[in-house]
Amino acid sequence: MTFVVTQACIKCKYTDCVSVCPVDCFHEGPNFLVINPEGCIDCGVCIPECPASAIYEEGNVPADQQEFIEINARLAQLWPVIDSAKEPLEDADAWVDITNKKQYLEEACTDKA
Template sequence: MTFVVTEACIRCKYTDCVSVCPVDCFHEGPNFLVIDPAGCIDCGVCVPECPASAIYEEADLPVDQQAFVAINARLAQQWPVINAAKEPLSDAEQWADVKGKLQYLEEECPQTQA
């Protein structure tokens, strides 16, 4: 099992979770964070730190968030590690409770564009 960042993180990107992770398994994209399932040690310390309640243990994922298992695994291979907290996105509070945000997920990191 691993922990999974879900849709609630999109366009918020709070990083409170990152600062408590003992193994640096978070990866940062333009408007979303993911957890590398290969690096996650299943400690769960990140879950209560997320202001958007976006992190779930894989076994407890809501049915409508199941796709995020594959999204986290795939994007963790593409995005750089983040191991220190940063300011959330400027309009994070406006997006924190919005549902149906998958369409806003930006996958292309500026650092990796050719």
């Protein structure tokens, strides 16, 4: 089983999880992070580090966020690896408790990522 970043990360992009990942399986997009299921070793150290509580074990992803399993797998193939922590998005704290953010997911990777 792998771990999955869900919609709570959208428009926040805290990277506390990245700094503890022993295999560099996080990938960074414009306003969201994903986990590459091919690289994840299922250690789970990222879960308690996420301030947005956005990371779930694949088998525990909430029913209304199951599509993020496919989103993580697909976008991990398109986005670059992030292997060290960065500052979160400027207004991350304002977005962290907002739900139903999928419509804000920016999939096109730019030089800002």
